[in-house]
Amino acid sequence: MKEFAVGFFWYSPLLVLLFFVSHRLLFLARRKSKEQLNLPPGSSNEGWPFIGKTFDFIKPHPSTTIGEFMKDRLQRYGKIYRSHLFGAPAIVSADPDMNRFVLQNEGKLFEANYPKTMGDVLGKWAMLLVNGDMHKTLRSIAVNSTNPVRIRSHILSDLDFHVQKLLKDLPINSPFSASEMAKKITFNVMASQVLSMDPDEPDNKWLRKEYMDFMRGLCSSFPVNLPGTVYGKAVKCRQNILKFMLKKMNERRKIGKEYDDFLGMVVLQTNLSEEQKLDLLLSMLFAGFETTSTAISLVVFFLEACPKAVSQLREEHLGIVRKKQHAGDSPDLQWNDYKEMEFTQCVINETLRLGNVVSYVHRKALQDITYKGFFIPSGYTILPVFSAIHLNPDYYKDPEKFDPWRWLQIKKPGDKFLPFCGGPRLCAGIDLAKVEMSIFIHHLVLKYQWELAEPDIPISYPFIEFHKELPIKVRPYHCMEDNNDHVSNVKSLPN
Ligand code: HEM
Numbered sequence: 323m324k325e326f327a328v329g330f331f332w333y334s335p336l337l338v339l340l341f342f343v344s345h346r347l348l349f350l351a352r353r354k355s356k357e358q359l360n361l362p363p364g365s366s367n368e369g370w371p372f373i374g375k376t377f378d379f380i381k382p383h384p385s386t387t388i389g390e391f392m393k394d395r396l397q398r399y400g401k402i403y404r405s406h407l408f409g410a411p412a413i414v415s416a417d418p419d420m421n422r423f424v425l426q427n428e429g430k431l432f433e434a435n436y437p438k439t440m441g442d443v444l445g446k447w448a449m450l451l452v453n454g455d456m457h458k459t460l461r462s463i464a465v466n467s468t469n470p471v472r473i474r475s476h477i478l479s480d481l482d483f484h485v486q487k488l489l490k491d492l493p494i495n496s497p498f499s500a501s502e503m504a505k506k507i508t509f510n511v512m513a514s515q516v517l518s519m520d521p522d523e524p525d526n527k528w529l530r531k532e533y534m535d536f537m538r539g540l541c542s543s544f545p546v547n548l549p550g551t552v553y554g555k556a557v558k559c560r561q562n563i564l565k566f567m568l569k570k571m572n573e574r575r576k577i578g579k580e581y582d583d584f585l586g587m588v589v590l591q592t593n594l595s596e597e598q599k600l601d602l603l604l605s606m607l608f609a610g611f612e613t614t615s616t617a618i619s620l621v622v623f624f625l626e627a628c629p630k631a632v633s634q635l636r637e638e639h640l641g642i643v644r645k646k647q648h649a650g651d652s653p654d655l656q657w658n659d660y661k662e663m664e665f666t667q668c669v670i671n672e673t674l675r676l677g678n679v680v681s682y683v684h685r686k687a688l689q690d691i692t693y694k695g696f697f698i699p700s701g702y703t704i705l706p707v708f709s710a711i712h713l714n715p716d717y718y719k720d721p722e723k724f725d726p727w728r729w730l731q732i733k734k735p736g737d738k739f740l741p742f743c744g745g746p747r748l749c750a751g752i753d754l755a756k757v758e759m760s761i762f763i764h765h766l767v768l769k770y771q772w773e774l775a776e777p778d779i780p781i782s783y784p785f786i787e788f789h790k791e792l793p794i795k796v797r798p799y800h801c802m803e804d805n806n807d808h809v810s811n812v813k814s815l816p817n
């Protein structure tokens with residue numbers, strides 16, 4: 323027995339070596355056959371072990387550009403290439419057809435696949451992280467709570483209230499952060515819609531602070547749950563926010579009154595566990611807050627440099643106000659007014675195209691697939707990149723230019739414009755986001771003229787922050803008195 327053991331130990335390095343050699347040979351053979359199957363160009367072994375080229379891929383760059391890594395790879399390999407990203411071999415696609423194919427086949431050939439570490443912060447039942455039937459169930463609740471019918475009946479007047487409240491008394495002629503303002507607006511909207519929270523409640527400020535730290539940690543490039551890290555802080559914030567939501571939920575159960583907010587709707591879902599309900603509420607707050615505030619900041623930023631668009635917006639919105647006055651209607655915006663905001667919709671589309679609030683999404687191949695002659699192995703990470711399509715001169719002439727008028731010609735952008743993703747995971751808040759942006763534009767252009775207090779630029783981290791938090795100075799715009807003068811004044815400014 324002893325001899326056997328000694329013998330075994332003596333031989334074991336040889337066995338290990340043999341094992342590795344054969345494994346390697348098998349691997350090479352497998353790789354060879356896969357290579358014959360024509361993988362997309364590039365290398366899935368490049369960069370550091372595990373990390374690969376992730377840091378090059380997410381390296382901060384202006385969100386109105388595609389960044390150095392993307393630019394280099396597109397030039398070298400074309401619109402579909404291979405790399406090693408987020409811990410796995412990856413295929414990056416800047417091809418509208420391929421992106422459509424990937425997004426439409428969600429749940430069949432591909433599925434959402436966000437970094438696992440996000441689960442500690444977002445929760446394991448977060449919308450972004452669940453798949454299959456659970457995703458369908460949660461999604462139907464999310465869509466149900468923000469669909470156009472509900473926007474009309476419950477959300478519109480609330481949006482208007484929160485936008486006006488924050489735009490009412492901005493400091494005149496003294497610089498302030500427009501991105502901070504945008505964050506307050508969209509946070510108040512979501513806190514009100516999700517939890518019926520009043521912006522003046524003391525808890526509102528506390529929750530917003532917790533939420534900002536939560537977001538910061540979620541987007542951290544060092545996602546390790548250790549004390550002192552932003553990520554560790556975010557995990558803590560998650561617990562604080564959930565505790566707060568649970569308290570609200572229990573209060574309501576005690577009172578027995580039904581509330582017309584997302585919390586009220588979610589509580590009624592008898593199918594879901596308490597944990598699932600809380601994660602869903604957190605997901606809604608998360609999905610609706612940062613994205614829309616970024617979009618609103620981008621509107622302020624792009625319009626500041628395009629006075630011609632501002633004056634055309636004023637004409638459009640004054641037209642709506644005058645028509646209401648003429649008909650003796652209330653000045654509040656109604657759902658039908660949006661149909662008359664064609665140019666406003668052009669501005670919104672152009673802002674989302676050039677600003678790229680969400681520049682790519684994370685997917686995974688569920689099986690071996692061949693598409694456009696390229697072999698996509700099962701398990702590969704797939705990254706459909708929208709920004710590289712939005713900024714491609716083949717699809718948009720002078721793509722780096724903010725030109726809302728281009729949308730008067732485009733009409734049906736199809737797969738070349740996917741700011742809200744597509745397929746079964748199309749953003750659930752698309753109408754809410756557009757209405758919120760429209761209401762913001764309405765009040766902004768009719769109340770104020772504005773300019774940047776300092777040059778600034780939106781940076782993709784890949785979540786977007788303005789380098790200096792977008793400092794602006796505003797002056798009142800007296801549209802209702804001698805508006806014609808002002809409109810022509812603005813018109814004669816150099817563009
Ligand atoms: C301009 C603002 C917004 C942009 C650019 C945006 C963009 C997106 C994108 C690209 C996705 C897809 C993520 C993926 O497929 O992996 C998404 C999903 C989602 N968005 Fe938005 N969004 C915005 C505003 C909102 C708002 C206001 C809400 C309201 C609650 C919202 C709720 C959601 C939800 C619940 C999902 C998950 C959908 C699913 O997985 O089925 N979003 N959004």
Ligand SMILES: *[C@@H]1O[C@H](CO)[C@@H](O)[C@H](O)[C@H]1NC(C)=O
Pocket residue numbers: 459593
């Ligand atoms: C609740 O669950 C049952 C079975 O699991 C399912 O048939 C039903 O559609 C679910 N209801 C909702 C609202 O998701």
Ligand SMILES: *[C@@H]1O[C@H](CO)[C@@H](O)[C@H](O)[C@H]1NC(C)=O
Pocket residue numbers: 462463466
């Ligand atoms: C959708 O909302 C309505 C009320 O607004 C509710 O009666 C219905 O049960 C909801 N459906 C789901 C699947 O949550």
Ligand SMILES: *[C@@H]1O[C@H](CO)[C@@H](O)[C@H](O)[C@H]1NC(C)=O
Pocket residue numbers: 664667668671729730732733734735739
């Ligand atoms: C804006 O983009 C959407 C697609 O997201 C498109 O359906 C719509 O027609 C565009 N609006 C304008 C005014 O071009």
